[in-house]
Amino acid sequence: MNSFKLTKYNIGRTFIYLILIFFAFIYLAPLYVMFTTSLKDIEEIRSGNLMALPIDPTFYAWKKAWSSACTGSDCNGLAPYFWNSVRIVFPAVIISTIVGAFNGYSLAKWKFKGSEFLFGALLFGCFIPFQVILLPMAKLLGMLGLANTVTGLVLVHVIYGVAFTTLFFRNYYVGIPTELVRAAKLDGAGFFAIFRHIFIPLSTPIFVVTIIWQFTQIWNDFLFGVVYSGSGTQPITVALNNLVNTSVGGKEYNVDMAAAIIAALPTLAVYVIAGKYFVRGLTAGAVKG
Amino acid sequence: MGSISLNGINKSFGSTEVLKNINLDIKDGEFLILIGPSGCGKSTLMNLIAGLEELNSGEIIIDGKDVSGESPKDRDIAMVFQSYALYPTMSVARNICFGLEMNKVPKDEQASILKRVSELLQIDHLLDRKPGQLSGGQRQRVAMGRALARSPKVFLFDEPLSNLDAKLRVEMRTEIKKLHKRIGTTIVYVTHDQIEAMTLADRIAVLKDGKLQQIGTPYEIYNDPVSHFVADFMGSPGMNFIECIVKDQNLIIESGGQKYELIIPCTEALIKSNLDVVLLGIRPEMLTEIQPSVADNSFVQKIKFDVEVIEPMGADTVAIGQWNENEVMARLSPESGNSAGKGFELQVDTSKAILFDPNSGLRIR
Numbered sequence: 001m002n003s004f005k006l007t008k009y010n011i012g013r014t015f016i017y018l019i020l021i022f023f024a025f026i027y028l029a030p031l032y033v034m035f036t037t038s039l040k041d042i043e044e045i046r047s048g049n050l051m052a053l054p055i056d057p058t059f060y061a062w063k064k065a066w067s068s069a070c071t072g073s074d075c076n077g078l079a080p081y082f083w084n085s086v087r088i089v090f091p092a093v094i095i096s097t098i099v100g101a102f103n104g105y106s107l108a109k110w111k112f113k114g115s116e117f118l119f120g121a122l123l124f125g126c127f128i129p130f131q132v133i134l135l136p137m138a139k140l141l142g143m144l145g146l147a148n149t150v151t152g153l154v155l156v157h158v159i160y161g162v163a164f165t166t167l168f169f170r171n172y173y174v175g176i177p178t179e180l181v182r183a184a185k186l187d188g189a190g191f192f193a194i195f196r197h198i199f200i201p202l203s204t205p206i207f208v209v210t211i212i213w214q215f216t217q218i219w220n221d222f223l224f225g226v227v228y229s230g231s232g233t234q235p236i237t238v239a240l241n242n243l244v245n246t247s248v249g250g251k252e253y254n255v256d257m258a259a260a261i262i263a264a265l266p267t268l269a270v271y272v273i274a275g276k277y278f279v280r281g282l283t284a285g286a287v288k289g
Numbered sequence: 290m291g292s293i294s295l296n297g298i299n300k301s302f303g304s305t306e307v308l309k310n311i312n313l314d315i316k317d318g319e320f321l322i323l324i325g326p327s328g329c330g331k332s333t334l335m336n337l338i339a340g341l342e343e344l345n346s347g348e349i350i351i352d353g354k355d356v357s358g359e360s361p362k363d364r365d366i367a368m369v370f371q372s373y374a375l376y377p378t379m380s381v382a383r384n385i386c387f388g389l390e391m392n393k394v395p396k397d398e399q400a401s402i403l404k405r406v407s408e409l410l411q412i413d414h415l416l417d418r419k420p421g422q423l424s425g426g427q428r429q430r431v432a433m434g435r436a437l438a439r440s441p442k443v444f445l446f447d448e449p450l451s452n453l454d455a456k457l458r459v460e461m462r463t464e465i466k467k468l469h470k471r472i473g474t475t476i477v478y479v480t481h482d483q484i485e486a487m488t489l490a491d492r493i494a495v496l497k498d499g500k501l502q503q504i505g506t507p508y509e510i511y512n513d514p515v516s517h518f519v520a521d522f523m524g525s526p527g528m529n530f531i532e533c534i535v536k537d538q539n540l541i542i543e544s545g546g547q548k549y550e551l552i553i554p555c556t557e558a559l560i561k562s563n564l565d566v567v568l569l570g571i572r573p574e575m576l577t578e579i580q581p582s583v584a585d586n587s588f589v590q591k592i593k594f595d596v597e598v599i600e601p602m603g604a605d606t607v608a609i610g611q612w613n614e615n616e617v618m619a620r621l622s623p624e625s626g627n628s629a630g631k632g633f634e635l636q637v638d639t640s641k642a643i644l645f646d647p648n649s650g651l652r653i654r
Contacts, residue, residue, distance in 0.1 A: 046554050176327050177372060177374065179370045179372050179374035180375065180376065180377075181334075181341075182341050182361075182368075182370070183368070183370060183374040183375075183376075183435075184376070184387070185341065185360075185361045185362065186339060186341075186361045186362065186366065186367060186368050186388075187360075187362075187387050187388035187435075187439075188362035188388055188391035188392050189387070189391045193391060196395075197376070197379075197387070198376055198378070201378035201379075202378055228638065
């Protein structure tokens with residue numbers, strides 16, 4: 001074992017770690033407050049210290065937030081809206097990812113006249129702010145008869161997501177040697193066979209990146225949710241807002257905190273489960289043959 | 290059967306003409322090498338034969354059938370790529386069988402082809418591995434196995450050995466030659482390595498700036514090049530080129546502080562060309578130390594040579610000096626070469642010397 005010596009290097013290291021710990025603390029403090037507050041009863045919150053651990057932890061607030069808190073006029077908790085979000089997110093993520101993979105594959109490996117322009121135009125979609133398209137999109141959904149429906153929200157998220165997913169897949173596939181496509185062509189494989197047998201098996205990292213990205217974006221979306229949903233089809237973000245703004249009697253901070261954590265849990269879970277691929281996938285370049 | 294005829298091939302990318310009016314007939318079973326410096330269009334020509342690029346004009350006929358407009362898979366061609374282009378997620382066995390799978394060959398037939406090919410290339414112990422777990426030489430074999438599996442009419446090799454280290458390259462070169470002897474299928478092989486070209490080819494086609502310079506056997510290309518370019522490209526160490534003044538059908542050489550009149554063959558052509566200054570081309574192996582027994586050869590002369598640099602290569606030693614202020618390389622035996630210096634006595638045999646027009650670079654003959 002080497003004994004710790006106060007060298008210039010070690011002083012520098014210690015300093016770096018202290019700064020890192022400090023910032024980690026600052027970022028984690030709100031989560032800590034949310035979590036401890038959600039486990040306290042309302043008496044303790046009013047009288048106690050914000051940073052203190054709960055004296056008598058209780059899951060009352062979590063139960064209420066999930067099943068009986070009032071969001072506007074009805075008092076069924078977040079549960080129905082949680083499932084609304086699931087019903088919006090899953091199809092939207094799956095469809096936009098598959099379309100993006102196909103687009104990216106075509107734009108990267110089957111160049112045609114105008115394909116670069118098309119890619120540029122698609123890329124432009126990444127920079128259009130949500131607010132700009134609110135009215136025209138509402139009009140379109142009305143014309144399609146999809147206003148206030150889950151299907152309508154899925155459509156909006158797919159359209160908005162395809163620009164990003166195409167960009168991800170296209171940039172990933174550009175790094176895969178074109179000679180693989182040529183070899184496969186000589187082997188008698190066509191557009192779809194090459195995609196299925198050669199590109200899909202190489203795509204795990206970029207699928208994970210795209211799914212995390214899309215899942216987080218769509219689950220956390222508030223604006224489209226609040227504008228295009230009806231009373232029965234609101235996603236959880238909108239419900240959370242309503243829950244916090246509805247006060248019957250006194251403000252129940254513990255319920256608000258529990259509700260906020262419930263709304264954020266799925267994205268956290270996705271990141272914890274697949275996060276290492278996210279970092280790896282973003283830096284993954286050429287595939288060695 | 291796999292003869293190929295290329296008739297009047299033109300290809301350009303945008304405004305850059307890559308290939309200009311290429312005409313080439315490749316016989317069935319022939320080993321043809323396309324050689325040239327990088328950017329000469331040799332890989333493009335190969336891609337055109339494979340159908341990976343589209344022609345601007347001209348026609349490609351394989352085995353008597355015009356395939357100019359056909360897609361790669363309908364041409365019955367297999368290709369080995371410079372980067373091998375093995376499918377990284379598939380096992381070696383599936384890499385070899387992928388083409389068969391795509392062409393709906395029955396499973397049991399695939400298995401017997403796989404067995405035959407993998408035994409032929411001695412890769413039968415690697416079949417379950419992924420390409421990433423193979424060495425360069427093994428990947429090379431798998432790439433060849435993939436090409437062999439389909440028993441095509443024509444094999445295309447696109448600089449297949451350039452990613453291997455020097456020793457392995459020589460080994461694989463021999464293996465490719467043996468393989469060709471065994472299967473006898475037409476091979477078109479692109480390289481920029483003139484040693485590969487000399488050792489492997491039945492015939493060599495030399496390309497430069499998208500134009501075919503010369504087609505011939507390795508012997509013809511080496512000993513009877515049509516131009517300064519071809520002569521310069523083939524051979525290592527390369528041919529010596531010396532600008533000489535013509536005097537009475539002889540060439541004036543200044544070497545080691547003295548003037549010599551070099552007697553050369555092909556004097557008739559020289560007279561006919563009516564040039565005062567010509568470019569003399571002579572291979573380094575024609576400049577040696579004094580040989581004990583010189584046959585009665587009027588083209589052999591002794592010349593003093595100031596050796597400036599010696600480069601021992603093992604089997605022989607290259608000595609570098611100057612004639613008429615042009616660099617000249619002589620190929621000496623290690624015994625006499627390693628101590629060569631100023632005033633070395635050189636034996637020059639001009640019987641195979643050739644002459645070029647210094648302006649056009651073409652042969653005088």
